[in-house]
Amino acid sequence: MTPIPVLFISLLFFSVCALAENTSKTIITKKSISLIGDASYSDDFPHFNYVNPTAPKGGTLKLASIGTFDSLNQYATKGKVPEYLFMLYDRLMARAQDEPYSFYPQVALTVEYPEDFSWVAFNLTPKGRFHDGTPITADDVVFTLDTLKNQSSPFLKKIYSAVTGKATSPHRVEFTIDEKNRTLKAVALLAFLPVLPKHYWKDRDFNRSKLAIPLGSGPMRITHINPGHSITYERAKDYWGKDLPVNRGQFNFDKLRIDFYRDNNAALQAFAAGAYDLRIESDPKNWHQKYTFPAINKGDVIKESIALMHPHGMSALVFNSRKNMFSDRRVRLALNYLFNFEWFNKQLLHGEYRRSSSFFVNTDLAATGLPQGDELALLRHYTDQLPSEIFTQPPLQPISDATGSSRENQKIALNLLSEAGWQIKEAQMTEVATGQPMEFELLLSSPDMERIFIPYSKSLAKVGIKMNVQILDDNRFRKRAKSFDFDLIDWHFWHSSFPSIEQINNWSSLAADEPGSNNLMGIKNPVIDQLLERFKHNPNYQDVRSTCRAIDRILLWSHYAIPKWYKNKINIAYRNYLDHPTTQNLNWFNVSTWWHKLPKKESDIAITPNK
Known part of the structure; x- marks a missing residue:
């Protein structure tokens, strides 16, 4: 649904400083990184400004995607993956949507580095857990780096090729950065590193376990797939990070289901028939001419344009x-x-x-x-x-x-x-x-x-x-x-x-x-x-x-x-039982901050579309 994201992986600089001397180098210790200017949020911020911290939890959100999927491993060398896999894994630091490039603690509590960026260390929270209850440790972080360097896509291999990592304790990981790549951006890329479970992947072929449901650590987990046709995520019970400031007010649906359609016209017809709840309309002709179905006229579907501030390239x-x-x-x-x-x-x-x-x-x-x-x-x-x-x-x-x-x-x-x-x-x-x-x-x-x-x-x-x-x-x-x-x-x-x-x-x-x-x-x-x-x-x-x-x-x-x-906005149509924060001009659009605003009778089985 979201372009991506490019974009994929994004970057940073810093917020509030604490300086200490370590031999001859000045070591900077922080709880935030901002690549452009200072970070907007203080060390003790309660939640991001663009969320509703009291958003109700519950309900199923049904979405649509075009095409198909043949893999659940977004980091593999090949394969077409479904959207929203980013919800499976926590990262060392999470990105704020309302700043150009700022990151805040998630698995990592603090980040340390010298002024020459020759190395960077992350001190991990002891509370982090994978969905099977196994603790997240520095060994998992090093395993993730090595896996992405050696077994992932060419893009990720290139990003992390200039870095080596080691676990210096169960909750501290240190990375050494090659001399030619010692930049703030290298620090930022490491801060945004996802954490994969070593105990799950060590005996599996990373690039062949395409449709095996992977073990994650994030706010959502995959509970069901119909290969190529649908995928269902469920809010992880006892998610360790649910009260972190970077997560508060987000991931509000109990379930997220995505159905796949052969083309845009089939998906639009299914939306008009009530098969799913929210749609981004990228075709201006459709937006102006085809949103005339009964649910629009009755007020059951709301049309809205939301401004974004991300770079368009x-x-x-x-x-x-x-x-x-x-x-x-x-x-x-x-x-x-x-x-x-x-x-x-x-x-x-x-x-x-x-x-x-x-x-x-x-x-x-x-x-x-x-x-x-x-x-x-x-x-x-x-x-x-x-x-x-x-x-x-x-x-x-x-x-x-x-x-x-x-x-x-x-x-x-x-x-x-x-x-x-x-x-x-x-x-x-x-x-x-x-x-x-x-x-x-x-x-x-x-x-x-x-x-x-x-x-x-x-x-x-x-x-x-x-x-x-x-x-x-x-x-x-x-x-x-x-x-x-x-x-x-x-x-x-x-x-x-x-x-x-x-x-x-x-x-x-x-x-x-x-x-x-x-x-x-x-x-x-x-x-x-x-x-x-x-x-x-x-x-x-x-x-x-x-x-x-x-x-x-x-x-x-x-x-x-x-x-x-x-254009600086996206056109969306959604059922009137959904709601979202009023903040606009964010970096990207995703439904993590949305919620069901009214009780409604609901079946987890969508109307069967003509796919």
């Missing part, structure tokens, strides 16, 4: 600049001028979206206006290697009049193509030097997007450009993306609020030649490479911000993509 049509056709930035810019966002937004997206204007949109990492301050100082080192516009013009996207036929933008596009060596011959845009027509393929992974981009294809056809729209299933789509086997592709670049060395995988020359990397564009820019090196030297947030702005500005002026759109 860049959603775009991405050029493969390895292709000769797209190696010239003037060609790429010309195709952007022929992309009429204002018309798309008005006619097809119901005016709900804004044009993406940055690879770090909705954050202060985005390049805006003209470069100033630290960003300008960085860019001035490379004046002779950068487009002159970087210093004289803000990085704005083309604007049309929303009529569907912007003659001025078309004229600019044709001039750019002409400068790049393309002319219309016999109704075809043709490369003068080779006589080859401009014809390429746009890869999509969702049939829902076809109605958006067919009009773009028609717009291109007016100037002799042929764009074929190809829709692939998710596996084939990702395989072609990660092997760079595409011309133009619909893609989303995610990032955290505190980007770090993972940006190298997105934009570096090395990653451009590495299949599986996220440098889909094929960027080989020596200036970007040098800026990326700054992430390797423990930058503070101010340095990260200036570096991201400089990279963002270069990316935008290089026109490696046609930016699409984003």
Whole structure:
């Protein structure tokens, strides 16, 4: 349900300090970590501000998901997992939803580290328990680190490869961080480490026990699965952490059931029939036209838009600049001028979206206006290697009049193509030097997007450009993306609020030649490479911000993509017996803070949908 989350794993800095001397190094001991500024909550905070601490417990929440699942191990190398597995495991520290990157005690009581971040130690609570009653110990934490380093996904292997751990007592674990990775973010990643039970996994094959219900320690446990069709979670009885400040007012349902549907239309029909309780609607057309069923008219279903503050990254049509056709930035810019966002937004997206204007949109990492301050100082080192516009013009996207036929933008596009060596011959845009027509393929992974981009294809056809729209299933789509086997592709670049060395995988020359990397564009820019090196030297947030702005500005002026759109809210529909806190502008949406507000007759068996 939640995008993810990216996003997956996220990061931090610190709150209230206690300093002590240990030999020649100053040791910092804390109960919180905040990567950006100071943590908002005090050491003795009772609960997060965005929860209802007196929310009633009980009831079953029924949700829907699209597709299927074939694994219950979210950390395995392969497999498609269901949502909400994060509720199975406690972490060393839990993330607050109302701060950019702050974490507070869960399994760990305190965190210690020196100023050079060469190591970090976590002191564990003796109260922690797995669901079978076995205590959570430092050995479990070390086992988790070793397992994720050696047997998990490439993403997690890369994150934790620079760390070694040891248990110095049953309730203290110490990690040593490689010299090149001694950053605050490394400390943060370790704070967010889940804790897996060593006694459960030590005699099991970590990557083969796909549908075996795993032993957890968190607020919920899995009680039933119908493989590929449904999964049921139940609130763990005698959960050891139920009264922790990070958990108070959350995980309020006795049961959470997720049913799986073949596609979005089937799921919407099932919701209208009463098969489940809450739905996120990502299609603006559905939101405005299809929520007219009886339960809406009777007031049994409530429609609401909730604002979020998480980074949106860049959603775009991405050029493969390895292709000769797209190696010239003037060609790429010309195709952007022929992309009429204002018309798309008005006619097809119901005016709900804004044009993406940055690879770090909705954050202060985005390049805006003209470069100033630290960003300008960085860019001035490379004046002779950068487009002159970087210093004289803000990085704005083309604007049309929303009529569907912007003659001025078309004229600019044709001039750019002409400068790049393309002319219309016999109704075809043709490369003068080779006589080859401009014809390429746009890869999509969702049939829902076809109605958006067919009009773009028609717009291109007016100037002799042929764009074929190809829709692939998710596996084939990702395989072609990660092997760079595409011309133009619909893609989303995610990032955290505190980007770090993972940006190298997105934009570096090395990653451009590495299949599986996220440098889909094929960027080989020596200036970007040098800026990326700054992430390797423990930058503070101010340095990260200036570096991201400089990279963002270069990316935008290089026109490696046609930016699409984003919005700062999600549309949800839910049964009127559900309620939630009024706080908005959180980092992400999940139902952990929701509750049943009224008694109701309820069966744990959902209406049988047409799946």
